[in-house]
Amino acid sequence: MNDLRATGGSSRVFDRAAARTPVSRLGVAVVHDLVTAIVTGEIPEGTMLPIETELSSHFGVSRTVVRESVKRIEEKGLVAVVQGSGTTVRTRESWNVLDPVVLQVMLENDASLGVLDDLAVVRSSLEGAMAAATAARRSDDELDELRSAFERMEETIDHEVEYNDADMLFHVVVMQQSRIALAESITRSLFSRARESARFTANPSLDAFRKTLEEHRKVLEAIEAGDAAGAEAAMRAHIMDAWQRRRQPTARNP
Numbered sequence: 001m002n003d004l005r006a007t008g009g010s011s012r013v014f015d016r017a018a019a020r021t022p023v024s025r026l027g028v029a030v031v032h033d034l035v036t037a038i039v040t041g042e043i044p045e046g047t048m049l050p051i052e053t054e055l056s057s058h059f060g061v062s063r064t065v066v067r068e069s070v071k072r073i074e075e076k077g078l079v080a081v082v083q084g085s086g087t088t089v090r091t092r093e094s095w096n097v098l099d100p101v102v103l104q105v106m107l108e109n110d111a112s113l114g115v116l117d118d119l120a121v122v123r124s125s126l127e128g129a130m131a132a133a134t135a136a137r138r139s140d141d142e143l144d145e146l147r148s149a150f151e152r153m154e155e156t157i158d159h160e161v162e163y164n165d166a167d168m169l170f171h172v173v174v175m176q177q178s179r180i181a182l183a184e185s186i187t188r189s190l191f192s193r194a195r196e197s198a199r200f201t202a203n204p205s206l207d208a209f210r211k212t213l214e215e216h217r218k219v220l221e222a223i224e225a226g227d228a229a230g231a232e233a234a235m236r237a238h239i240m241d242a243w244q245r246r247r248q249p250t251a252r253n254p
Contacts, residue, residue, distance in 0.1 A: 013037040030059050030069040031101060038078050038089050039105045049079065049087040076102055098189060107197045113247060116200055119190050120243040124236040126187045127171065130178035131219055131235035132228040142177045143224060149173045150220050157209050164204075168195075170216055174223070174235070200246065208245050215241065 013033045037043045049055070055066045074081050077096045081087045095102060106115045138146070149170040156162035171191070175184040194200040215238035222230035 013042055027061070027065045027069050027072075030055075030061060030065060031072045032105065033059070034069060034073050035076070035078065035101050035105045036109070038073070039102065040109050043089050045089050045091050047089050049089070051086070078102070098186065100189065100193065103189070103193045104196070107193060107200075110197070116194065116197065116243070116247070119194055120240055123187055123190055124239040126183045127175065127239060128232040128236035130175050130180050130183055130187075131223065132232035133178040133180055134174050135223040135226055135228045135231035137179070138177060138223055138226070146170070146173050146177065146220060146223060150216060153213055153216060157213060158206070160204050160209075163209055167212065167216070174219070208242075211245065212238070212242050 013036055034049075043049065049070070050058070052063050052066050052070075055070075056063045059066065070079065070081065070087055073079050074087075076099045077094045078090060079087050080090050097103060097106065110116055134142075134146075149166065152166040153163060153170060156166050168191070172188075175187060178184065215234070218234040219231055219238060222234050
């Protein structure tokens with residue numbers, strides 16, 4: 001295995017002229033920087049991390065902070081720690097990409113928008129299934145709650161922040177009413193991280209909001225009719241179409 005110190009390559013995380021002072025760095029920041037170095041390939045798969053004393057000096061933190069930070073990234077599946085042999089970066093299939101920090105870093109470095117493309121596919125599949133389940137089992141009270149969420153979208157369509165919050169609420173209500181807890185948990189995690197990305201929320205316009213409103217109306221109408229297949233198709237189409245509307249002006253080929 002190659003040691004990073006022997007590569008001589010340039011990098012964003014490790015090619016900084018001066019070590020940071022302890023007061024300016026917290027363990028959470030060290031974890032973020034290490035995850036970034038691994039996700040971006042600055043420290044390639046199969047490569048050894050620098051030794052503890054070097055990391056301590058570079059980040060300007062104690063060896064205890066370094067040790068705990070490495071433990072955190074080990075828990076995320078990014079590295080394997082072997083006593084007496086050092087810490088090695090694991091292959092990508094071992095990473096917990098649903099971990100909030102890993103997903104955040106992947107989105108921060110998603111120049112080609114490939115991660116957001118994948119996220120849209122996963123969301124459309126999970127939320128489509130949840131919309132179908134909601135249509136199959138919704139009660140009168142639940143329909144009233146969903147109608148209320150949709151009406152909130154109608155009321156706020158001229159106000160970007162309020163409309164986006166109402167849009168998210170509609171999705172949350174559908175997910176909760178599906179009673180598929182695991183799918184809801186995964187989707188919430190993906191959606192919340194995606195909303196933190198400027199690329200995901202790019203290019204808002206009143207025309208786009210009107211289109212999404214009509215897409216949500218189709219989901220609502222299918223659920224009202226108890227049409228599980230229709231609700232699933234409408235939700236899948238909405239998520240993919242909405243992402244393509246936001247994506248097109250910012251997309252770049254890898």
